[in-house]
Amino acid sequence: MLDTGLKVLSEIKTNLFNSIIYVKEFVFLYLLIILIIYFLVGFNSLFLSLLILFTITSLIFLNIVGRKRKSELDQIKNIIGKIRGNQFQNSEQIIMSRNLKNLQEEIKLMFEKTKNDIEYLKKLERIRTEFLANVSHELRTPIFAIQGYLETLLNGALNDDTVNKYFIDKAQQHTLHLSTLLNDLIDISMIESGEMRLSYRYFVVNEFISPLVLEFQKVAREKGIDLIFSPARSGLQLFGDKNRLRQVLVNLIQNAIKYTEKGEVEILVIEEQKHGRIIVRDTGIGISENDIDRIFERFYRVDKARSKEAGGTGLGLAIVKHLIEAHGSKIEVKSEPGKGSEFSFRLKK
Ligand SMILES: Nc1ncnc2c1ncn2[C@@H]1O[C@H](COP(=O)(O)OP(=O)(O)OP(=O)(O)O)[C@@H](O)[C@H]1O
Numbered sequence: 111m112l113d114t115g116l117k118v119l120s121e122i123k124t125n126l127f128n129s130i131i132y133v134k135e136f137v138f139l140y141l142l143i144i145l146i147i148y149f150l151v152g153f154n155s156l157f158l159s160l161l162i163l164f165t166i167t168s169l170i171f172l173n174i175v176g177r178k179r180k181s182e183l184d185q186i187k188n189i190i191g192k193i194r195g196n197q198f199q200n201s202e203q204i205i206m207s208r209n210l211k212n213l214q215e216e217i218k219l220m221f222e223k224t225k226n227d228i229e230y231l232k233k234l235e236r237i238r239t240e241f242l243a244n245v246s247h248e249l250r251t252p253i254f255a256i257q258g259y260l261e262t263l264l265n266g267a268l269n270d271d272t273v274n275k276y277f278i279d280k281a282q283q284h285t286l287h288l289s290t291l292l293n294d295l296i297d298i299s300m301i302e303s304g305e306m307r308l309s310y311r312y313f314v315v316n317e318f319i320s321p322l323v324l325e326f327q328k329v330a331r332e333k334g335i336d337l338i339f340s341p342a343r344s345g346l347q348l349f350g351d352k353n354r355l356r357q358v359l360v361n362l363i364q365n366a367i368k369y370t371e372k373g374e375v376e377i378l379v380i381e382e383q384k385h386g387r388i389i390v391r392d393t394g395i396g397i398s399e400n401d402i403d404r405i406f407e408r409f410y411r412v413d414k415a416r417s418k419e420a421g422g423t424g425l426g427l428a429i430v431k432h433l434i435e436a437h438g439s440k441i442e443v444k445s446e447p448g449k450g451s452e453f454s455f456r457l458k459k
């Protein structure tokens with residue numbers, strides 16, 4: 111009995127304590143009403159009775175308000191505790207009482223955002239691990255090959271004129287591949303860490319592309335492919351970093367030649383209202399719909415054997431994408447397996 115009494119008292123104390131934030135409003139209203147009663151009935155026994163009655167009602171009222179506030183605070187504490195303890199799988203599980211609906215929505219949004227942030231960080235971590243594994247794998251292949259050729263040469267092949275040159279050639283091919291790979295990796299890491307500074311200038315687009323096309327004429331001819339340049343109106347100037355754009359075009363033209371067996375590779379510049387669009391189009395093997403979304407990933411190659419044979423690292427398009435995005439533009443692809451591919455991007459004029 112005494113126990114229950116003490117418990118009720120302590121609960122009332124907590125409730126009153128919780129309602130303390132309304133104390134100023136309460137005292138103001140309390141005094142005002144007392145004053146009104148005083149003016150109405152004067153100072154007499156009726157006033158005293160009304161004063162006691164009003165004080166008791168007020169305390170009951172405060173107790174109710176405090177209890178409600180405590181229950182709301184408990185609900186919020188409970189939800190936050192559960193979020194901290196990872197007890198919710200999705201935001202729909204966060205349910206609060208009706209008068210806390212606004213807060214419930216805010217907490218749900220915060221929960222979703224934190225969940226997405228964590229998933230994004232986990233994804234980044236996964237990508238980083240995958241990237242490291244890929245880099246190690248890509249480095250290991252040429253290093254092992256070079257090691258193998260050198261060992262064979264040292265073990266006697268050096269004096270065998272029928273094979274020595276072949277092995278040295280092979281070892282050299284692998285060192286070239288290694289250095290391309292390292293340069294690509296350095297480029298990627300510089301772009302991603304923001305260290306690569308681009309210097310934008312206006313340049314005459316036809317004068318920029320013609321020598322590049324000439325450079326690739328020989329390789330194309332050797333493969334029996336026509337390399338065609340369809341220039342824009344003479345004097346058309348576009349805005350960008352010429353060195354980086356050369357890297358982009360070299361990659362795209364190399365790919366177009368590499369993945370085309372017969373037909374032609376065409377480089378076009380089309381003038382639009384505020385932009386110039388540079389297009390590299392081929393009549394090659396094309397890319398399937400499933401692969402199109404992935405070709406810009408680092409190290410992604412549709413046909414690993416074929417790309418490697420041609421000395422590819424699978425970093426080319428990843429670099430292209432980064433560089434074009436650094437120009438505030440987007441690289442676009444259209445492709446049909448067996449028919450050919452078209453890579454294009456716009457530059458401001
Ligand atoms: N014009 C194209 N036609 C068909 N497939 C293409 C074309 N361009 C790219 N691809 C596909 O996309 C993949 C990724 O291209 P990317 O340029 O990144 O790598 P790569 O050419 O294999 O090697 P790298 O460019 O690093 O030497 C290629 O392996 C190839 O499968």
Ligand SMILES: [Mg+2]
Binds near residue numbers: 365422426427
């Ligand atoms: Mg490439």
